[in-house]
Amino acid sequence: MAVSTLPMTETAYQRCLNPACLATLGVDQSAFSCPRCGDLLDVVYDWDRLPVPRRLGDFSAKWANRLDPLCFSGVWRFRELLPFAPPDQIVTIGEGQTILQSADAVGRYVGLNPGRLKLQYEGLNPSGSFKDNGMTAAFTHARMVGARRVACASTGNTSAALAVYCSATPYGFKAIIFIGSGRISYGKLAQALDHGALTIQIVGDFDDAMERVRQVADRLGIYLMNSVNPFRLEGQKTIMYRVLESLAWEPPDWIVVPGGNLGNSSAFGKAFLELKYLGLIDRVPRLAVINASGAQTLDQLVSAHGLTWSDGLPDMEIPRQYYTALDAERMKASTIASAIEINRPVNLKKCLRALDFCDGVVRQVGDQEIMDAKAQVGAGGLGCEPASAASVAGARKLRAEGVIGADETVVCILTGHQLKDPTATVAYHGTDQDNFEKVLGSRGVRRAGFANRPVVVPNDLDDILRTIHLYSETRDAAVRDD
Numbered sequence: 001m002a003v004s005t006l007p008m009t010e011t012a013y014q015r016c017l018n019p020a021c022l023a024t025l026g027v028d029q030s031a032f033s034c035p036r037c038g039d040l041l042d043v044v045y046d047w048d049r050l051p052v053p054r055r056l057g058d059f060s061a062k063w064a065n066r067l068d069p070l071c072f073s074g075v076w077r078f079r080e081l082l083p084f085a086p087p088d089q090i091v092t093i094g095e096g097q098t099i100l101q102s103a104d105a106v107g108r109y110v111g112l113n114p115g116r117l118k119l120q121y122e123g124l125n126p127s128g129s130f131k132d133n134g135m136t137a138a139f140t141h142a143r144m145v146g147a148r149r150v151a152c153a154s155t156g157n158t159s160a161a162l163a164v165y166c167s168a169t170p171y172g173f174k175a176i177i178f179i180g181s182g183r184i185s186y187g188k189l190a191q192a193l194d195h196g197a198l199t200i201q202i203v204g205d206f207d208d209a210m211e212r213v214r215q216v217a218d219r220l221g222i223y224l225m226n227s228v229n230p231f232r233l234e235g236q237k238t239i240m241y242r243v244l245e246s247l248a249w250e251p252p253d254w255i256v257v258p259g260g261n262l263g264n265s266s267a268f269g270k271a272f273l274e275l276k277y278l279g280l281i282d283r284v285p286r287l288a289v290i291n292a293s294g295a296q297t298l299d300q301l302v303s304a305h306g307l308t309w310s311d312g313l314p315d316m317e318i319p320r321q322y323y324t325a326l327d328a329e330r331m332k333a334s335t336i337a338s339a340i341e342i343n344r345p346v347n348l349k350k351c352l353r354a355l356d357f358c359d360g361v362v363r364q365v366g367d368q369e370i371m372d373a374k375a376q377v378g379a380g381g382l383g384c385e386p387a388s389a390a391s392v393a394g395a396r397k398l399r400a401e402g403v404i405g406a407d408e409t410v411v412c413i414l415t416g417h418q419l420k421d422p423t424a425t426v427a428y429h430g431t432d433q434d435n436f437e438k439v440l441g442s443r444g445v446r447r448a449g450f451a452n453r454p455v456v457v458p459n460d461l462d463d464i465l466r467t468i469h470l471y472s473e474t475r476d477a478a479v480r481d482d
């Protein structure tokens, strides 16, 4: 593999994140970590030699040309900001048709003034989560390098997206996915199976699966689709472009995002770094990354142990000691938000860069707060899976602390669709106490304060009519009191 420390002559190349190494690789290589020092790789552009729009508003014109798949895609519509691929190599299934919704009822729950909370609904993607933004970019790169077998470890959404892109595109891609057995929700497992992925359930959790898939990909030369793949993150930058587009190109005050493997937060930071460098925005939103309490590595490292980016040389002894302690205590990640049940986030360093550039904060929220926030999101309009609701619960916490002001504009990223995890939703709203205990009580959730209970009625017309009458009145009264 050709490694160099000199700037590449191409306009796009890969570069080691470590400023003490800065090895470079062409975009025709698939390494997934620096071949010289093992650190993360970035995709880097020589912007001076690339045609970049002078104003973000210029992108609005693309929509008029949406019969062209590259203008229809909510990712490739912005391709001048991720210019690593020849247009004829792009693999797209029409991802990124997502919306930013004003959500005043949820905003009230968070503690924000009317018009201030926006929910960026990434559940609208073809596979039902934000992952498609990254997959379209990584599959494009896989096609450029001639890969056929593609693999990932997953808490469910990456694997679902991977399976969809393999089955929905005509390029002969074969999906191999690694999941922790019993660790992914049914909606996601169903997608992997339905779309024909070779599904390997290993006895262990996501962190175990991640370690194994890297070994297997290395040994068998399989293309790796996890977010250590820097091309994934190029696609995920576009979530921020669409947020800006929906706000008429005016940056919000806050972006709040759940943190698992830290791909999104890393990608968002890179998006803003580049937009600022290019003079396309003059103000950078603050970033809040929200862990689940049962998978709180980032919050521990940053908030409790003071880990910072330090100009690209963070003190990695801090995470090393933290992981050693986790191992010594045999501590495994555990949260109802299974999508972010991750203790060893692979993009830690890139996330530190994002936090540094976006004046970021990190918090953790418990499963009770996650499930309550999820019920509020559902009642307020768009549904989401538990991990996504961590963003809303986190915004509420930061609002209560006074870190977020009541009149600031806050965008919470709803990363995955409500139907991804029906088990958690039904356990919260349902009347089956045993099921509640099994699914939620075992994780410390004590109440379902915002439950919308199903009503059991005898199969009798009068009973049914009486029940509708009774419940409609109670609900109308509740709305009046509100």
Ligand code: F0G
Residues within 6 Å of the ligand: 129, 153, 154, 155, 156, 157, 158, 159, 227, 258, 259, 260, 261, 262, 263, 264, 265, 339, 340, 385, 387, 388, 415, 416
């Ligand atoms: N929300 C959802 C719904 C997710 O599926 C994930 C990650 C995250 C948030 C966290 O995002 O990793 O960028 O910090 N899911 C991965 C998976 C790990 O395998 O599907 P992140």
